[in-house]
Amino acid sequence: MTTPTGARATTPSPEARALAWLHTAHFLTTAPRLEHLPDHAYPEIAFVGRSNAGKSTCINTLTQQKRLAFASKTPGRTQAINLFTLGKQNITDAILADLPGYGYAAVPKADKIRWQEVMANYLMSRGNLRGVVMLCDPRHGLTELDDILLEVIRPRVEAGMHFLVLLTKADKLNKSEGQKALSIARLQTAGGEVKLFSALKRQGVEETALALWQWTHKEEPADGAAAD
Numbered sequence: 001m002t003t004p005t006g007a008r009a010t011t012p013s014p015e016a017r018a019l020a021w022l023h024t025a026h027f028l029t030t031a032p033r034l035e036h037l038p039d040h041a042y043p044e045i046a047f048v049g050r051s052n053a054g055k056s057t058c059i060n061t062l063t064q065q066k067r068l069a070f071a072s073k074t075p076g077r078t079q080a081i082n083l084f085t086l087g088k089q090n091i092t093d094a095i096l097a098d099l100p101g102y103g104y105a106a107v108p109k110a111d112k113i114r115w116q117e118v119m120a121n122y123l124m125s126r127g128n129l130r131g132v133v134m135l136c137d138p139r140h141g142l143t144e145l146d147d148i149l150l151e152v153i154r155p156r157v158e159a160g161m162h163f164l165v166l167l168t169k170a171d172k173l174n175k176s177e178g179q180k181a182l183s184i185a186r187l188q189t190a191g192g193e194v195k196l197f198s199a200l201k202r203q204g205v206e207e208t209a210l211a212l213w214q215w216t217h218k219e220e221p222a223d224g225a226a227a228d
Contacts, residue, residue: 015206018213021086025063025096028083034121037081043216044083044095044128048119048149049135051101054168054199058135059098061199062209069098079115081122086216094216097122097129103145120152131162131215133208138167138181138196142188150189162215163192170196170203 012020031037049055059069068084079100087093099119123132132153136142142150142165157163167181178196185194193211197204 014213015210018209019062019064019206021088021213022062022209023064024088025065025068025084025086027068028085028095030080030082032080034118034125037122037126038083040095040128042085042092042095042128043130044097044126045131045133045212045215046097046099046123046126046129047133047135048099048123049101050103050137050143050145053101053135053137055098055101055135057199058133058166058168058197059096061202061205062212063096079118081118094130102149103143119149123149123153124156129156129161131164131212132157133212134163134165135168135197136165136185137169138173138178138185139169141181141184147188157192162211163189164208164211165189165192165194166197166204166208167194168197168199171198171200 029036029038047055047059056069060066063084069082081100082098084096084098085092085094086096099122100115102116102119123129134146134149136146153161153163165185167178167185170178170181173181173196182194182196186192195204195207197208199205
């Protein structure tokens, strides 16, 4: 397309290019146990959170795909790590890891314990895990299980691993409630990065997309990073 005389070509913002990168997400594999995870050299970003915290909606919103992350009709029943590739022109440069929601009461106790061990081992030992995004419904706050997860990843965060808490369903809070939820979550995460996130109002979507890009790349999205 020819640019009209005197007009400037519009350069996409870093946030727009990061969202275009996330839109390239494709399903890679599912792994019920750590030994089933593929070996690869790409940086991984894990999404974790209690059942019904809005994790699947968050992933689908960030990748602009309606059913990339599938929410089971019975929360907590799906107990496997789902991996998705990211990269323009089908050249993978990062992996998203969707960990099943935890804390749902209908899951048998033995299954809960087994999965908690698998998840803890993944978070502590996955060598190319670059960052963790934890989803939390701010109306309920961080729970005991969330606190346990924070303790599991704390050594890696202190060693430099990225960590972000997204307070989902922020559209259900007014402004003062949102600010209060942010303040409380920051205290609970010892000053960690916390953002309000709403899939409905797209609050926090662009900022989160850019953060994920920056976690997995040394520089901001370069020109041409958008998907074809």
